[in-house]
Amino acid sequence: MGGGGAMQWLRRWAYNASGFNKLGLWHDDCLYEDDEVKEAVRRLPERLQDDRTFRITRAMQLSLSHQILPREQWTTFDEDIRYLKPYLEEVRKENREKAEWSKK
Amino acid sequence: MASKLMKSNILRSLPARRFAAQAATKSSDYGVLPREPLKTTTLPNGVVVASIENQSPLSRVAIAVRGGSRYETPDNRGATHLLRIVAGLTNAENTAFGLTRELQQLGASLACSADREVLIYSADATRNHMDVVMELLANAATRQVFKPWEITDIKPHLKLDVETTPAEVSLIEDLHLAAFRQSDLGNSVVAPHHLIGQLGPDQLASHLSRTLLAGRTAVCGTGIDHETLVEYAQGLQLPQGEGPAPAARYGGGELRTEIGGGVALVAVAAEGAGRSSATAAQQAVLQAVLGAGAVVKYGAGRGVLGAAAAQAGGAAAALNAVYSDTGLVGYTVAAEADKAGQVIEAVNKAFKTTSLTAEDVNRGKALAKAAVLRADDNSGSCVETMGVQGASLGKVSAVSDALAAIDAVKLSDVQTLHKRLVGGKLSMAARGNLRTVPYLDQL
Numbered sequence: 001m002g003g004g005g006a007m008q009w010l011r012r013w014a015y016n017a018s019g020f021n022k023l024g025l026w027h028d029d030c031l032y033e034d035d036e037v038k039e040a041v042r043r044l045p046e047r048l049q050d051d052r053t054f055r056i057t058r059a060m061q062l063s064l065s066h067q068i069l070p071r072e073q074w075t076t077f078d079e080d081i082r083y084l085k086p087y088l089e090e091v092r093k094e095n096r097e098k099a100e101w102s103k104k
Numbered sequence: 105m106a107s108k109l110m111k112s113n114i115l116r117s118l119p120a121r122r123f124a125a126q127a128a129t130k131s132s133d134y135g136v137l138p139r140e141p142l143k144t145t146t147l148p149n150g151v152v153v154a155s156i157e158n159q160s161p162l163s164r165v166a167i168a169v170r171g172g173s174r175y176e177t178p179d180n181r182g183a184t185h186l187l188r189i190v191a192g193l194t195n196a197e198n199t200a201f202g203l204t205r206e207l208q209q210l211g212a213s214l215a216c217s218a219d220r221e222v223l224i225y226s227a228d229a230t231r232n233h234m235d236v237v238m239e240l241l242a243n244a245a246t247r248q249v250f251k252p253w254e255i256t257d258i259k260p261h262l263k264l265d266v267e268t269t270p271a272e273v274s275l276i277e278d279l280h281l282a283a284f285r286q287s288d289l290g291n292s293v294v295a296p297h298h299l300i301g302q303l304g305p306d307q308l309a310s311h312l313s314r315t316l317l318a319g320r321t322a323v324c325g326t327g328i329d330h331e332t333l334v335e336y337a338q339g340l341q342l343p344q345g346e347g348p349a350p351a352a353r354y355g356g357g358e359l360r361t362e363i364g365g366g367v368a369l370v371a372v373a374a375e376g377a378g379r380s381s382a383t384a385a386q387q388a389v390l391q392a393v394l395g396a397g398a399v400v401k402y403g404a405g406r407g408v409l410g411a412a413a414a415q416a417g418g419a420a421a422a423l424n425a426v427y428s429d430t431g432l433v434g435y436t437v438a439a440e441a442d443k444a445g446q447v448i449e450a451v452n453k454a455f456k457t458t459s460l461t462a463e464d465v466n467r468g469k470a471l472a473k474a475a476v477l478r479a480d481d482n483s484g485s486c487v488e489t490m491g492v493q494g495a496s497l498g499k500v501s502a503v504s505d506a507l508a509a510i511d512a513v514k515l516s517d518v519q520t521l522h523k524r525l526v527g528g529k530l531s532m533a534a535r536g537n538l539r540t541v542p543y544l545d546q547l
Contacts, residue, residue, distance in 0.1 A: 043253040094199055101205050 012077050021075035022068040023059035028052075028084035036095065040087040048083055142502040143330040144494075147337060149344065150319030152494040155333045156326045156486065163234040163327035164483050166226035167245040167340070168491030171315025173291040174220045174427075175348045180307035182295025184218045187308055189261050191216030191225060193254045196247035200254065203240060212237040214244060217488070220280070220289055221427055222495045223315075226487060231327065238336055246340055248312065250305035262300055269294050271369055271535055274361070275436070276425075278533035279371040282359040283432055289352040318342040322494025326483040350429045356529035358544040361536075368444035368536040371423060372452070372547070373434025374528040379426050380497055385472075385509035386517045387424055387433055390525075392475070393460060393468035393518070394422035394435065408464075409435050412454035418447030428496040433525055445540030452547050456526045465515045476506050 015021065020030050029052055031037050041049065062068060140157035147153065173184045192214060193200045207214055212229035214237075225245035229237040277292040284290035295303065323337040354375040377383040395407020405411070405419050413420035418439030425432040435455055439447040479485045480503045493500045532544040 043251075045252070094201065097199060097202055101201075104209075 015077045015080070020059075021077075021080070023062050024069050024073060024075055025055055025059050026052075026075055026080045026083070028082055029055050029059070031084065036088060036091045037084070040084050040091045043087045043091070044084070052083075138329075140329060142490075142500065144500050145330070145334050146498070147318075147334070149342065150317075150321075151337050151340065151342065152322040152498060152500065153330070153334050153337045154322065154324045154490045154494055154500040155328055155330045156490075157329050158326050158483065160327040160483055161230060162228050162483065163231050163325065164226060164228040164487045165234070165238055165241060165323070165325040165328060165333070165336075166224050166487045166491045167241060168222050168224045168322045168324065168495040169245075169316050170221060170320035170347070170495040171223045171311065172219050172221040173293045174288045174350065174352070175315050176291050176311060177314075178287075180303075180311045181291065182299050182303050183307045183311035184223060185265070185293065185295035186255075186262055186303050187223060187311070188216045188218050189258060189265065190248075190250065190255065190308070191244060193258070194249060194251050195243045196249050197243040198240065203244065206240060207237070210237060212240075214241060216244075219293055220291070222492050224488060224491045224495075226484075226491075228484075234328065242336070242340055246316065246342060248308075250308050252305055255304055255308075259300070259303075262295060262303070266295055266297055266300065271363075271367075272436075275369045275371050275533055275535045276423075278359045278361065278535065279373055279423075279432065279434075279531060280425075282357045282533050283354055283373060283375070283531035284352050285355045285357070287353075288350065289427060289430070313343075315347050316342065317345040317347050319345065320347050320495060322491050322500070324487050324490035324494055324500070326487055350427070352427070352430050354430060354529075354531075356531045358532040358534070360534045360538055360541070360543075362538050363536060365537050366441055367438060368441050368534065368538055368541050369436070369438050370444070370448055370532065370534045370541055371434065371436045372455075372530055372532045372544075373423055373425075373432040374525045374530050376424065376426065376431035376433035376525070378429040378431060379493070380428065383517070383521055384426060385506070386513050386521045387426070387431070388472040388475075389465060389468040389510060389513045390518050390521055391422040391424035391433065391468075392471035393464045394455065394458075395420070396422055396424075396471070396475070408454050408458045409451050412450045413437060413439070413447050416447040416450040417443045418451075420447070420451045432531075434530070441537035441539060443540070444536075444538075445542060448542060448547070458522075460515065460519055460522060462515050465513070465518050468518070469510050469513060472510050473507055476503060476510070 033041070041052070044052070137159045138157065139159050140155070142154060142156050144152065144154045171184070176183055192203055195203070198206070203214075210229055210233040212227060212233060214225070214227045216223070216225050218224070225241060227237050227241040273294065277294060281290045281292065321340075321342055323333060323340070325333050376387055393407060395405055395410035399406065405413055405421055407422065409420040409422055418437060420435055420437045423432060423434045423436050435451055437444070437448055437451050479489055490500050530544060530547070532547070534541050
């Protein structure tokens with residue numbers, strides 16, 4: 001993904017502009033928790049769940065005290081891993097399969 | 105429940121009367137199938153394939169693996185119990201949901217059973233759907249992936265299974281533990297209660313990687329022709345390897361579990377011969393003579409032990425547990441708590457001092473042959489027997505061989521065997537209200 005240097009630069013810029021990294025959050029922490037995301041989070045290994053919970057709690061605390069993290073603690077574009085993606089895709093695939101079967 | 109309703113006579117007679125006229129004129133969809141006797145092939149990679157074409161409308165195929173609870177290690181004790189429970193969950197090709205719906209759509213069924221020696225995945229379906237079902241079976245048996253969340257979600261089933269284990273099952277598990285001590289055949293088929301928490305995908309995967317190997321697998325089927333089954337077995341992807349060897353050591357001992365209640369259950373056994381031993385047929389005959397359980401509901405037990413127990417006010421049956429290298433031969437007794445002592449004394453006396461006559465042995469031979477034939481008649485137990493033989497011994501024998509072996513048993517053989525058994529070191533397990541139950545050294 002991200003063909004060419006220009007595209008990559010644009011993605012970095014957009015990432016930094018969106019601001020959630022200043023609260024120490026990762027992309028997948030910010031997903032709206034619909035039923036599929038909830039199920040995917042339930043399936044995360046315990047360590048990943050705990051890390052996610054910590055980041056969200058820290059971000060909520062920062063938000064209510066109107067602060068952001070010091071610059072060196074901001075999440076960088078490179079360290080932000082889409083940890084939830086495989087689980088979320090599996091949940092979506094299963095739901096599609098269920099929908100297929102209920103059509104029959 | 106719907107199934108109970110269908111058993112009522114009134115409802116059954118109506119459809120039977122209506123279709124009776126049509127039954128005679130309906131022709132078979134499949135023409136005349138050739139009947140094939142037992143055919144076995146051993147593939148180059150070690151898989152044993154056995155099939156019988158018995159013209160049955162249902163086909164049954166089983167994949168049997170020599171990976172029962174005796175091959176569990178101390179780190180993955182209880183893995184076979186959990187494997188039985190998770191048999192239909194997500195594998196590499198199907199999701200749990202998809203597998204269930206696919207099977208339902210085809211009217212097929214998939215089951216997993218395990219004992220101390222073998223783990224058997226079996227499926228049955230009508231012949232026209234069997235090719236799809238065999239694919240599903242191969243996925244379920246050989247391409248498991250253990251999703252941690254599915255295992256966690258199904259753990260309550262395991263807990264329920266362990267906690268509702270019937271007393272009779274616990275008794276036999278205790279007997280094996282007393283006889284073979286804490287490894288190999290002493291490992292219970294029921295997961296130990298204190299180890300349920302630590303059972304997870306790693307334990308299941310480690311058990312399968314040690315035991316799910318080509319040389320330890322048998323593919324058996326009824327209602328299917330041999331070429332199809334051989335092709336199917338060749339398509340299974342199974343790793344090579346030896347896997348753990350059987351290493352049972354008979355020790356002898358006793359295990360008493362006092363849980364109160366009104367009944368005492370007792371099992372006593374001596375070490376017996378293995379499945380491929382020359383004395384296996386003699387043991388089967390001896391078990392039949394001693395009395396292998398009642399055939400009539402509420403009837404008194406059969407055989408020498410059954411009669412002795414009924415006179416003293418309890419029930420008894422002979423026990424013959426056979427494994428590939430060794431076995432247990434003895435008896436089980438059930439009696440009310442107050443009478444248990446007398447019943448056990450009577451049964452033990454009969455077990456030890458009965459003198460066997462030619463008539464007894466002939467009766468035993470007839471009963472043993474009938475039991476073998478009855479098991480062969482039922483395609484479910486037929487496939488299971490083939491699987492157990494193929495996986496644990498590496499070869500499957502025809503029923504006629506078993507019948508010939510039973511026919512060859514002589515009175516002197518059985519008498520020698522009986523003398524050797526009662527002279528050997530005994531093991532005992534007791535469960536229930538044990539206030540009148542004697543200890544092993546008092547027997």
